[in-house]
Amino acid sequence: MRNKVAIVGAGMTPFGEHFDRGLEQLAADAYRTALAGVDKGIDPADIEAGFFANVMGSLGGNEIPSGATLANAIGLPGLPVSRIENGCPSGSDSIRIGAMAVASGVHDVVVVVGAEKLRERPTKESLLESGRVGHPILSYANTAATIFAPQAARHMHEYGTTREQLAMVAVKAWDNASLNPNAQRQASITVDDVLNSPMVCSPFTVLDSCPQSDGAAAVVLCRADIAHRFTDSPVYIAGVGLATEGLYYHEKTRMTGWDCTRLASSRAYEMAGITAQDLDAVELHDCFTGTEIMTYEDLGLCEEGAGGKLVESGDTTLRGRIPVNPSGGLLAKGHPVGATGVAQVVELFGQLREQAGARQVSLRNGKALQHNVGGYSVGISVVTVLSRD
Template sequence: MSWNKVAVVGAGLIKMGELFDQSYEQMAAGAFDAAVASVDKGFEPTQVEAAFVATQRGTLWGQEGIGGNTVPVAIGLNGIPCTRIENACPSGSDAVRVGAMAVASGVHDVVLVIGVEKMRDKSTEEGLLSRAAAGHPIFTRGETAPVLFAPFATRHMHEFGTTREMLAAVAVKNHHNGVLDPYAHFRKEITIEDVLASPPVCHPLHLLDCCPQTDGAAAVLLVSAERAAEFTDKPVFVAGFGVATDHPYLHEKESFTEIKATRLAARRAYDMAGIGPDQIDSAEVHDCFTITEILDIEDLGFVAKGEGGRATLDGETALDGRLPVNTSGGLLAKGHPIGATGVAQITECWWQLRGEAGDRQVDMRNGFALQHNAGGRGSGVSVVNILTNRN
């Protein structure tokens, strides 16, 4: 496979949270401004040749599920080509991948990837819980988002002895990281006892096992590597990516102790980057629920299958651990504005690879960071992107 090398020369996001005072368009503009401002040698908005907008449910007026493809108009780039990417929870990850392919193919030299999501313009009942009534009238009845992951927790606990304390350790770690991230939705330390004592949401998951509903936006600027020097002397490169699909309905799953699509996507990304999981220095993975991160670090090959809970409790994925995971606070603390999530994760990887992550900075000895999302009903799609600071 022959493709042109792709560099990330700018990345930024807005402070995540319940942004009742900002419109979808204002969030998008904020993220774009942050990305432009991050470019070391300066960047003119008119240099953007094409945009890829990740939005799972957003629109210019509410959450009707259309729109997003005219975001360039809202951020002052009227007229440029734009494609909306809707690929469930990995929408942002996939927009980065598709944007990278647009540059790698040689069609475009400068591409904007922007993820925007309004989660809180509608009430919790209408915006999120209404999923319980959506989909198949029988086979998905009552299926709110936690129902898509809690069965994995039940089975993982049954097969591997994973405990609620181990699940809680994921939330405690990510909330600690969130305290250090000025962009995080929640910036407050919590304890294992806090997680265990929080109200049940969907047994065996409790409130602090779940990510919040967060508004947010993030943007990255991708350019062909040969033009990277025009923008920065510290470029980060796309080393590899992988996408995989799997059955969307839970009753079709072969296993409730792995996300198969993640395993497949990771293998493709590692193959493309020419590395293995042992060369990853830091990872931003999909922790919509605590159990999800435990599955992720197993399916991404960071720990053996069944060891995710124990490894987390032992601190292997903490900031000072063997392989720091979700240094930004993850979805659990930073938030999960769906279309923006993957792009925001890429931003964290970009900072880590450039040594700009502040108090969250970890040792990037190998020079590789991994970013991952899974979703699509019962994790019907998973995306893995690998970035590097190696030339």
């Protein structure tokens, strides 16, 4: 599928607490922004199918968990739309599936929209309701934090990763987000701020954790060979990989990272014909600071166990060797779950087209990587490699 599918338009809403906008409005806002971002314009009638990433519909949100929700929100009732729910990678999986629909020849132009309203319900009844999802006993009292923290604790034990190193991830994310007008966090913080914020779930404090966000993001995908109709500077989907791993904690073979990320990234790298050394930018799933450190290792950005030292070295800052999460990441841009993966691709679309303004990374090879990991027990990962040629 390498370079058979192009991204020709991308857009997103600001992420944050959109108390005045509902799910459908946010989805439509992102869709309109993506269409407006198509350089040569696009007629909605050109769109042949839609893919809709939304998670809260499965967790007791007010959304009707249906493709028809998106079709009606964007004024295209009748459009074939699938709703895709695959945990935190829902957005990136929707892009992957949309790309496969195009690469297979079934559709020429599709739209992918991820949208989420986490703030529609009070904090303890929103994403935390995942505490009542899954196996009544083996998933007992799970929350977003409890499914990522055990690995962080083990990583600290095995490799001496420190809470200060974790905190540096958050500091970097907030610094980048302050350059991104769509980011939820618009301030700078210090390592001490992170360490002194209230403990959520050891070893994660509030500032080690991403916020709960509302927001939406959208991309327009088409056959690479017709991309010139829409833009002179498309971004190509060079490789995609999805992988699963042991579902329950006791079935996971490694507790210092995620095997599904390793498998998904190796599949995406292979499809794209590149290695981690070829990347100019990475948007990875930093739902918690520790997740970013371990994902450095899982994506091959550094050796196993060296993630803490990598962030400490400054190599993953905007001007570093391999900038990670120039958008501000989930930690500071925000994490409206279904929209997250799509928004990461929106960011990299801008980076690879050198339209990222103050947070533009320097391009050497024109390759960038998107990554999500999650899914209630963190058993699924999606990796997408994008290329400007």
